[in-house]
Every structure is written in structure tokens, then in C-alpha cells.
Amino acid sequence: MGAGLFDLWIRGVAVSAPEATLPRLSPLGWGRWAWRNLTSMRTALFLLLLLSIGAVPGSIFPQRSIDPGRVADYLAANPRTGPWLDRFGFFEVYASPWFSAIYLLLVISLIGCIIPRTRLHWHALRSQPPRAPARLERLGAHATAEYAGSPAEALAAARALLRGKRYRVHAHDDSSVSAESGYLRETGNLVFHVAMCIVIIGVAAGHVFGWRGDVIVTEGQTFASVFPQYDTFRAGTAVDANTLPPFSIRLDKLDVTFERKAGGAQFGAPRGFIAETTTTERPGDRPRNQIVTVNEPITLGGADVFLLGNGYAPIVTVTDAGGKVLYKGATPFLAQDNFYTSVGAIKVPSAAPKQLGFSGFFLPTAEPTYANGPRSVFPDLDNPEIAVSVWEGNLFPGGRPQSVYTLNTAELVEVPRADGKPLAIRLKPGQSYELPGGRGTIAFDGVARFAGFSVRTDPGKGLTLAAALLTIAGLVASLIVRRRRIFVRVAPGPLAGEDAARQPGAPGIPASATLVTVGGLAKNADPGLAGFVDELAAALAGRPTSAAPAARTETDVT
Amino acid sequence: MTSSAALASLVSAAASPTMASWSNLALYSAMAVYTIAMLLFASYLAALGPAAAAASKATAKVTELVAVGGGASADDPSTQVAPDVDDTSEASPRARKLAGSALSMTWLATALLAASVVLRGLAVMRAPWGNMFEFANAGALAAAVAYLVLARRNRWEWLGIFVVGPVLLTLGLALLAFYTEAAELMPALKSVWLVIHVIVAILAVGLFTVAFALGVVYLLKSHREANPPANSAKRNFLDTLPRAATLERAAYGINMIGFILWTFTLVAGAIWAQKAWGSYWTWDPKEVWTFVVWVVYAAYMHARATAGWEPRKAMWIAIAAFVSVIINFAVVNVFFVGQHSYSGL
Numbered sequence A: 001m002g003a004g005l006f007d008l009w010i011r012g013v014a015v016s017a018p019e020a021t022l023p024r025l026s027p028l029g030w031g032r033w034a035w036r037n038l039t040s041m042r043t044a045l046f047l048l049l050l051l052s053i054g055a056v057p058g059s060i061f062p063q064r065s066i067d068p069g070r071v072a073d074y075l076a077a078n079p080r081t082g083p084w085l086d087r088f089g090f091f092e093v094y095a096s097p098w099f100s101a102i103y104l105l106l107v108i109s110l111i112g113c114i115i116p117r118t119r120l121h122w123h124a125l126r127s128q129p130p131r132a133p134a135r136l137e138r139l140g141a142h143a144t145a146e147y148a149g150s151p152a153e154a155l156a157a158a159r160a161l162l163r164g165k166r167y168r169v170h171a172h173d174d175s176s177v178s179a180e181s182g183y184l185r186e187t188g189n190l191v192f193h194v195a196m197c198i199v200i201i202g203v204a205a206g207h208v209f210g211w212r213g214d215v216i217v218t219e220g221q222t223f224a225s226v227f228p229q230y231d232t233f234r235a236g237t238a239v240d241a242n243t244l245p246p247f248s249i250r251l252d253k254l255d256v257t258f259e260r261k262a263g264g265a266q267f268g269a270p271r272g273f274i275a276e277t278t279t280t281e282r283p284g285d286r287p288r289n290q291i292v293t294v295n296e297p298i299t300l301g302g303a304d305v306f307l308l309g310n311g312y313a314p315i316v317t318v319t320d321a322g323g324k325v326l327y328k329g330a331t332p333f334l335a336q337d338n339f340y341t342s343v344g345a346i347k348v349p350s351a352a353p354k355q356l357g358f359s360g361f362f363l364p365t366a367e368p369t370y371a372n373g374p375r376s377v378f379p380d381l382d383n384p385e386i387a388v389s390v391w392e393g394n395l396f397p398g399g400r401p402q403s404v405y406t407l408n409t410a411e412l413v414e415v416p417r418a419d420g421k422p423l424a425i426r427l428k429p430g431q432s433y434e435l436p437g438g439r440g441t442i443a444f445d446g447v448a449r450f451a452g453f454s455v456r457t458d459p460g461k462g463l464t465l466a467a468a469l470l471t472i473a474g475l476v477a478s479l480i481v482r483r484r485r486i487f488v489r490v491a492p493g494p495l496a497g498e499d500a501a502r503q504p505g506a507p508g509i510p511a512s513a514t515l516v517t518v519g520g521l522a523k524n525a526d527p528g529l530a531g532f533v534d535e536l537a538a539a540l541a542g543r544p545t546s547a548a549p550a551a552r553t554e555t556d557v558t
Numbered sequence B: 001m002t003s004s005a006a007l008a009s010l011v012s013a014a015a016s017p018t019m020a021s022w023s024n025l026a027l028y029s030a031m032a033v034y035t036i037a038m039l040l041f042a043s044y045l046a047a048l049g050p051a052a053a054a055a056s057k058a059t060a061k062v063t064e065l066v067a068v069g070g071g072a073s074a075d076d077p078s079t080q081v082a083p084d085v086d087d088t089s090e091a092s093p094r095a096r097k098l099a100g101s102a103l104s105m106t107w108l109a110t111a112l113l114a115a116s117v118v119l120r121g122l123a124v125m126r127a128p129w130g131n132m133f134e135f136a137n138a139g140a141l142a143a144a145v146a147y148l149v150l151a152r153r154n155r156w157e158w159l160g161i162f163v164v165g166p167v168l169l170t171l172g173l174a175l176l177a178f179y180t181e182a183a184e185l186m187p188a189l190k191s192v193w194l195v196i197h198v199i200v201a202i203l204a205v206g207l208f209t210v211a212f213a214l215g216v217v218y219l220l221k222s223h224r225e226a227n228p229p230a231n232s233a234k235r236n237f238l239d240t241l242p243r244a245a246t247l248e249r250a251a252y253g254i255n256m257i258g259f260i261l262w263t264f265t266l267v268a269g270a271i272w273a274q275k276a277w278g279s280y281w282t283w284d285p286k287e288v289w290t291f292v293v294w295v296v297y298a299a300y301m302h303a304r305a306t307a308g309w310e311p312r313k314a315m316w317i318a319i320a321a322f323v324s325v326i327i328n329f330a331v332v333n334v335f336f337v338g339q340h341s342y343s344g345l
């Protein structure tokens, strides 16, 4: 805000909107003009509204940073509009140029607003309350009282009362005192806005200095935290991926429970995930047993390790016709629905003469008829089964990196049954199947669970949290503190008449009586002000203080 | 339920169907009583019309004091001491009686609703706000309690229908569209931060609802003040309400408290997200909308403090903010894909 509102608070002059004077055409003039507009309340308001509207598309369209798969699906399903939306950043709203522009302008406006306000407030904090207006009866809240004593004594009494209520008191002349309280209100407001800036700095620090990696670990496996071991890894610009903390984590067991009692959508809902792990902070350290659960991350080497995902890894053995083991291991399959119908691929590059690949489903509780295709009907291992088709050829065309959960079938052909019909192998644990044409055997040995761990650091989060709490403190202060000015003016009494007033000490009239007028002014809504002024007047008159004003129709919360 | 069965359900901490059905019974009763309260509130407003016509001569005088303060802010001090029309005292005995019974019915219904929420909590042995059905009921309860407390302090019987109406609507919607069987929570929701974050959100929504109702009445009233009825026979309850400026200030005050609670909701949600998902902010749709709500309310505060902005326009922003609250609840949970999959649907 400009200086206006604050300066003109008392004078009763309406603050006009920022003037639309024609700028001088010098660059400096333009700069000033732009700055003044950018830092005006109107602009701040406009930018806030723009920010709220700008944030919405990110909740409607899938976002690359959250779920790239859904973005790809969307683009495939909307070949016409999709690319246009993409061009305008609708799949990466919060990193898009236009969204950044809005919040950067807002930050500049915010800083441009804080600096002059802080300066003004600093002066206000050190200056005395202003001179009392001539006619206090014209103030919104006012009251009169007759003080039994001289004007000087009346003022002294008023000062003492106001000081007692923690007002700053000053006398500009010897017939009045001015008092002010509630500076904390503006302080709170400034703290709020400054803390907003710090929140933004904290968030930015997290982006620059933080990193995160995700990894899938099967029961029995050990994960060592080095860059190439992560399935996905993202880091801020200031992070060196070769100097990650060298901890390791072994998944001993993953305990999972699902809802079996409740019906409806709750049936099969997850109820508990507990990962029992053995960890070391650095190679050679003594291993520790640690539990990781949802909501309860552990800290290793300064990074937080979260349990974010889980699923099943069928253990499969593939042997060649001679009985030589070509592949043996637990292969994670990814859950596709709430009942963990999972898809995955088993790649056997050592098969000869052609490489072999299996792709298909893992079902923890298979629906036996496959009436709607292979489907699981409960997320726990009640009736596990795999259903895969067989492919042969070149698994890695061009040697490019590819997903571990799907086969790239560009240079693969599907292996049919001996009779030429499509081949679909269904196996329960312990069963095996002999592939047609002497290609060997696939055996389904059992199932392990896997845990999806996410390892994250965010060096800015402490600062962000502290600043966020500070915004709340600032808001509370600016809500509960009331900025008030109280003026007390004295005139020689009594009220008996003008003649008497001109001639204090006239017969029959106590020479020491003083007429006291109290006036109050609040910066914001302040329903208690009138009561406070009345009380002060009553205290000066020596009357018992009156009860709260009757018949209020206002709320106290304003 | 025998006491040993109750004990067993406490020990096993599993969902208790008996408690849950009692909870539903209390909910149906609350809705029935709210319906009666709403009819009474409506009759009360209708009865105020004639009273207003009769009293028009006596109360039309509103003293506008000389402006001494900065006229820039809507908190123009000159409006603070001008006596507001306190017309409820002018209402006919019949109207006053209607108001009294409407309030009593609202208290009764709210007690039933509170019982329903508590029973649901006992049925599931956790804080009873783990899915949309439970959240809607708790939010309606918060709005009703906020209203009743404020109505007692400020004699806001005329606001009753504008709060009880939405409360009833929410409960009906909760039963029809969001009903979820009593059950345990999924792991991500088992956290003290659920209790803290959501209870504060519920309180904020309760206050926002009352402030929204006040805002709507304010807009009606300020339109009325700008276009007073030509003859006194046409006067209705609007003419008996406190002045528009008073309504506006009250709405602002309540919105401000709601805003502080919402800020806290946002921060507590971020802390919880950090614990549960490893990142305090991921622009998940629910987070986006919580943020949108927050920013729109901030814009409202600014609009109100901006020189040259009419309070009426500012109030429209507050109403837009409340609409975002509704979207955040009713649309985002159901239709948008994100990590906040707690709707229970």
C-alpha cells in the first residue's frame, strides 16, 4: 500500500486510487510509474486472483512431475487438443512460464510493498501520537466527564490511566494528551508478509539443494544408496549425484494387512504396511534393525527414507531344455488396481538361440474363471497365480533403455502353442510349464513382496516450516490487536455556564472542577472502542464504570 | 449392545456396526429436527415483515456521524458508533416466540448431530473424519455450532435459515452421495496430523459457512439499502436487520478467523504430507485447491483493504472463495485423481 492510508488515517481525507497521471517519458519516469503500479494494492489483489485461477488447471490436467504416464495417456487420447495444451504448459503448470510470471510478479510486488511499509512503521514506532483534534465530539467515540481537580491534575490522571493500559502517551500542549496503542497490529501484518517471502525462499532452497530417488526393494534384497542404483532420481541444480550418503537398506520382511470385514468400497482397502529392515549408515557400520511404516520415515545419512509403495514380485525360474537355469529371481510386477492385479515382464536374455521374454499378470487372489480377463479380487495372497504369454527374439532392440515392467515387442514374436493356438501360461506356486519346441521350462516358485522406498532430502524445509508458523503468528497478531488512538482534552469547568467558565473561581463554583472530553479513533473495526472511551471518562469522573454497552447488534469478532 | 460386547469392540478396535447404526439413527433424527427448525426460521422471517412495516417510522432513522477517519478503508471509523437498528426488539411477540423455538430446535438438532458424530467415532475408534461422509457431517456440525454460539452473542435469529439450510443440504448430500460404511482407515490416514489438520479444516469450514451466510444477507441488505421500498407496506425482514456495514464487518471478522484456521490447515497438511509422502508440497489436486481457497480469501482481505474497492465487490470475492471451499470438498475428492484418495467412495 502507499503511504496514504496510514498518513491519512486521522485526517479523514478519502484516499484516492493511485493517480493515473501521465508518466514522464524518461526511462526513469517509466520505471517509477511501473514500480508504483506493480506495488499498488490493486495490482497485488489482481495478481492474487490471477494466481488462484492459474493454479486450477494443474488440478484438472495430469501433471508430468506427478504422473507422466497419465500425461502420455491424455496426449494419446486427445491428439488434437493435447499438443496445444502441452505447448502452453498445461501438463507442467507449476513450472510453466506463465505461472512463474504470476508468482514472480507477486513476489516483487510483495517486496516492493514491504519495504516502504516497514519504513513507515519504523517511523510510527518511534514517533509520538499526533496532536489531538480540536473538537473531540466529532470523533466516532467520545464521552465527557467532570473531573474534581485542576486541568493539570486531570491530564495527569488521564496519562496515568492510559499508561496503565499500555498506551503510548504524549502531550502536544497543556490542554490535551494523545495516546496510541496497538502498534503490534501493523507489526504482525508486516511479519506475515515478510514470512511469506521467507516461505518462498525456503521452497526455492529445497528445489536447488534437495534431491530425491525412488527404488523398489524386494524382500531379502539389499539396496545401497549410490546414484545408479535408484530407479528414478531427481536432484536440484546444486546437488552432486556422486556424493550421496552411502547408506544401505535391506528389506527383511514387508507386513501388509487389508480390510476383510467391511463391505462396499472399503473391502480390500489397505490397513497397514510395516517394512522390517536392516540398515547401515555407511559401509562397515554395525547394522541396525529399523521399522519403516507409512507416516513414519527413518533417517539415514541425513536423508529421509519413506515407505511409499508396495506390491508383489513372483519368483520364477527359467531353465533351458537341458535343465540349466537361465533365470531365477523375484521380479516386481506393478499393481494396476486396488486388488493388486499386477502387470510385469520377465526377461531372459541368456536364452539361446533367441532371447526369451514373458509378459503378463500376477494375481494375488485370482478370479478363477477369467471371465473378464485375468483379474485379482482381493489384494492379499489368497490364491496367487501368474498368467503370462511367451515371446522370443531380440529383447533390447537398439540397446535403448526400456521399462522393466513391459516387453518391447518391436523385435519379438509371440510363441504359440504346439497346435498353433495362442499360448497363455497359468501357474500357481510350485507349478511349472514346459515351453513348446524344446525352449525349456518356466517354474513359478513362490511370491515375495516388494517395498517402494523413496529417499528424499530437502534442506529448505526447516526454514519453510519456521516461516509458515511465523505467518500464522503474524496473522493472529494482526487479528487480535486493535490499533487505537485516544485523545483527552481538558477545559476549565464547570459546565454551569459560559460566564462561569470564563471566570473560574466565581462564587459558588468550585475553582478546581475540570471539564474532560475523551475521544477515540480506531484504525479498523473496533466494537469495543466506545466502551473503552466511556470507561475512561467514567474513571476520570470517579464514577463506577458502566456495564458493557447495551443492545449490541455487532459481533465481537470484528 | 451388552457392555461386554462394547468392551470387546473397544479392545479389538474394529468397526462396530451397532454403534454405527445408532450414529445413523441420530443423524436421521438431527435432519428431522433441522427441518422443523428451518420451517420455524422461515416463519420467523415472514413474521418480521409486518413488524418492519409497523415499526418503519420508529426505526428508519440511522445516524450517520461526521466522517472523521480515513474513508479509504471499509473499516471507516465513522460507521462504528452509528447506532445500529436493533429491530429484533421491535418484533412482534409472535415473531419473537418463533425465533425462540427455532433456536431451541436448532440446539436440539445440533446436539443430535454431535451425538451422531461421537457415536461414529466410537464405532470406528478413531477421529470421526476419515472419509467424505464423516467430513461432511463434522463440517455441518461445526457450522451449526459456530452459528449457535454467534447467534447467542449477537441475536442473529434472522441468520438461522441461511445456516440451517446449507447444513441440512450437506447432511442430505452426505447420506445420499457420500455414505461410507464404518471402517478403519487406510495407513496413510493413520496419523495425529489427520486429527489436527482435519479438525482445524472443519472448524474453518464451519466459520466460512456462517460468514458466507452473512455475506449473502449482507448483499441482499445492501441492495435493499440502495433501493429502499417505496412504501412501508412493502417492507420485509431485510428492513429489520442490522445495517449493511455492520453485517459486512461481522462477515469479515468471521472470515478472518476462518482464514487463520485455514492457514493453519494448509501448514498442518504440509507437515503431514512431509511425513506421509516425503514431500510437503506436491501440487496434488487437493493441495492445489486448498491453496486456491487460501489465495482467494487472501485476495478478499486485500480487496477489503484496497482504497477505492467497494465492500460489495470484496464480498463477491469472499463468496467466490467459499465456492472454492465447496469445490475443494465436493468436486476435487470425487473427480480429480490424486494422492488424497480418502473419499471412501
Ligand code: HEM
Pocket: A001, A039, A040, A041, A042, A044, A106, A109, A110, A111, A113, A114, A188, A189, A192, A193, A196, A474, A475, A478, A479, B297, B298, B301, B302, B305
Ligand atoms: C504473496 C502474496 C500476498 C498474500 C498471500 C497476502 C496476504 C494478506 C492477508 C491474508 C492480509 C490480511 C491479514 C492482515 O491484515 O494481516 C493482508 C493484508 C495486507 N496486505 Fe497482503 N498479501 C500478499 C501480498 C501483498 C502485497 C504485494 C501487498 C502490497 C501491495 C500487500 C499489502 C497488504 C496490506 C496493506 C495489508 C493490510 C490490509 C489492512 O490494513 O487490513 N500484500 N495480506
